Amino acid sequence: MSEIFTAAFWAEYGGILAEGLLDTLVMVVASTFFAYLIGLPMGVLSVLTQPHGICPKRTVNAVLGWVINIGRSFPFAILMVALFPFTKLVMGTRLGLRGAVLPLVVASAPFVARMVETSLSEVDAGVIEAAQSMGASTLQIVRKVYLPEAMPSLILGGSITLIAIVGYTAIAGMVGAGGLGDLAIRYGHQRHVPSVMWVTVIILIILVQVVQSVFSRLSVRIDKRLK
Amino acid sequence: MSESIIQIQHLTKNFGGGAGEVHALTDISLDIRQGEIFGIIGLSGAGKSTLVRCMNLLERPTSGTVLVDGKDMTALSEGELRLQRRKITMIFQSFNLLMQRTCLKNVCFPMEIAGVPKAQARKRAEELLELVGLQDKAGAYPAQLSGGQKQRVAVARALATDPKVLLCDEATSALDPTTTVSILELLKDLNAKLGVTVVVITHQMSVIEAICSRVAILDGGQVAELGPVQDIFSNPSTDAARRLVYPGGVSISQYPPSTRAIRISFNGGTAYQPLIASLAIDCGVKVNILGADTRNVGGKAIGTMLLGLPEDPGEAAKALSYIRAQPNVSAEEVEYHE
Numbered sequence: 001m002s003e004i005f006t007a008a009f010w011a012e013y014g015g016i017l018a019e020g021l022l023d024t025l026v027m028v029v030a031s032t033f034f035a036y037l038i039g040l041p042m043g044v045l046s047v048l049t050q051p052h053g054i055c056p057k058r059t060v061n062a063v064l065g066w067v068i069n070i071g072r073s074f075p076f077a078i079l080m081v082a083l084f085p086f087t088k089l090v091m092g093t094r095l096g097l098r099g100a101v102l103p104l105v106v107a108s109a110p111f112v113a114r115m116v117e118t119s120l121s122e123v124d125a126g127v128i129e130a131a132q133s134m135g136a137s138t139l140q141i142v143r144k145v146y147l148p149e150a151m152p153s154l155i156l157g158g159s160i161t162l163i164a165i166v167g168y169t170a171i172a173g174m175v176g177a178g179g180l181g182d183l184a185i186r187y188g189h190q191r192h193v194p195s196v197m198w199v200t201v202i203i204l205i206i207l208v209q210v211v212q213s214v215f216s217r218l219s220v221r222i223d224k225r226l227k
Numbered sequence: 228m229s230e231s232i233i234q235i236q237h238l239t240k241n242f243g244g245g246a247g248e249v250h251a252l253t254d255i256s257l258d259i260r261q262g263e264i265f266g267i268i269g270l271s272g273a274g275k276s277t278l279v280r281c282m283n284l285l286e287r288p289t290s291g292t293v294l295v296d297g298k299d300m301t302a303l304s305e306g307e308l309r310l311q312r313r314k315i316t317m318i319f320q321s322f323n324l325l326m327q328r329t330c331l332k333n334v335c336f337p338m339e340i341a342g343v344p345k346a347q348a349r350k351r352a353e354e355l356l357e358l359v360g361l362q363d364k365a366g367a368y369p370a371q372l373s374g375g376q377k378q379r380v381a382v383a384r385a386l387a388t389d390p391k392v393l394l395c396d397e398a399t400s401a402l403d404p405t406t407t408v409s410i411l412e413l414l415k416d417l418n419a420k421l422g423v424t425v426v427v428i429t430h431q432m433s434v435i436e437a438i439c440s441r442v443a444i445l446d447g448g449q450v451a452e453l454g455p456v457q458d459i460f461s462n463p464s465t466d467a468a469r470r471l472v473y474p475g476g477v478s479i480s481q482y483p484p485s486t487r488a489i490r491i492s493f494n495g496g497t498a499y500q501p502l503i504a505s506l507a508i509d510c511g512v513k514v515n516i517l518g519a520d521t522r523n524v525g526g527k528a529i530g531t532m533l534l535g536l537p538e539d540p541g542e543a544a545k546a547l548s549y550i551r552a553q554p555n556v557s558a559e560e561v562e563y564h565e
Contacts, residue, residue, distance in 0.1 A: 130323035133283055134337040134388070135312035144339065148327050224368040225326045 043116025
């Protein structure tokens, strides 16, 4: 363990650790972006179509609920393997960053949808009713009421999503996706250099701490209910 | 007689279906006139909130028609309904302000929805905040305001689209008595200044008494009584009305039929004047307090009292004229029906 404080260790592994971190960050950011691109509208639609929503649609709501639940039922490792043929077809490869992003998005979009749904449900029904009473359309209510009013909560949800995806990337690393998870397995397990594994763990801990504190602070700062 | 602004004809609203069907409103017919302050009062569960939501069609009536400014609300398309709703705006018990927007932006909100250019909306919002006395709170967020201030912002917001009708759904029920009085004065003032028709939904008789010209009493989803406030107060002819009008729900039928009763209201005179005692001392007349519901609001007496007059007609007349001569006190004889 103590070798991690030596110059020789960093001369040998510094480069690949930096590369691994960068790969992880790229995977996390890209997957989160696409997960929100798909999950945010799903979550919004789910809130709007629920029985007491502003445009109740029983069938749409039920189908959406099923899709989200099925997506969330898959353990990520199994989902990734199950998606291999599909990933290869769409992305051209099932390996590396390209191969990892698609299953990460498929796994996180339903998660995002539920997070968004929970955040929007916290918006006071009276405020929605007030907007309706002024003649706001459904789209206006989403854009001008639901999303801005739920923003502090959406941001906290964002941090939870990001951290969950960091966890997924480590699993993705086990099946050839690259990133810190990949390093930990290859060096720590296969080549018996446990110090590399420990360094990746420390980096991941710092990453999670940073994400959580930045997002928590941002959420508090923008929340005008606390002023 | 002025024109109708809201006409409700044979309105019925049921919730649910089959065996669990709830009849919230049954065959309601009402005419609300342009420029008046109309009260709708009832106990909880009487259907007041449902009725007011049928006026702007937040609730769609099961049957019957609702005409607002000549247009049948039930026959409008979604788009037309949204336009019509700008003419009949609403304030709420819990204010329902957007918590992440400043007061100014809250007042701008309905104009954003209506597509009013930004600069113009901003200017109008500033005027409206001034109208409700909150020009210095333009940049504040709702969380920084008191209940009364929040309701003033909500009023300004409701007026942003120049509505013809302002619906007030228990607008003062979450406020303390002093703030209630100030919000009611604001509504009265706006009604006089802008000519906007005000519909007040409440469970408090004092609210109706303070600002309404006519009142409908709702009981079990039906209109129990409808008429000028003075008439209903002096002569409540249904149980529902009597429950609301008499302080503490006292019933005069428990007293001998010969009892002559008067209902007196304290409209904000000094609370330190012992009216009943001075009546006894100054006139030598003893009256019987049948029921009372009075409060001291910031040193002012607010509330009502039901008094039984002496059987002797001379003494009764003396007492009545003495009470009527007091400042800020009004008295009406209550008719008693077997």
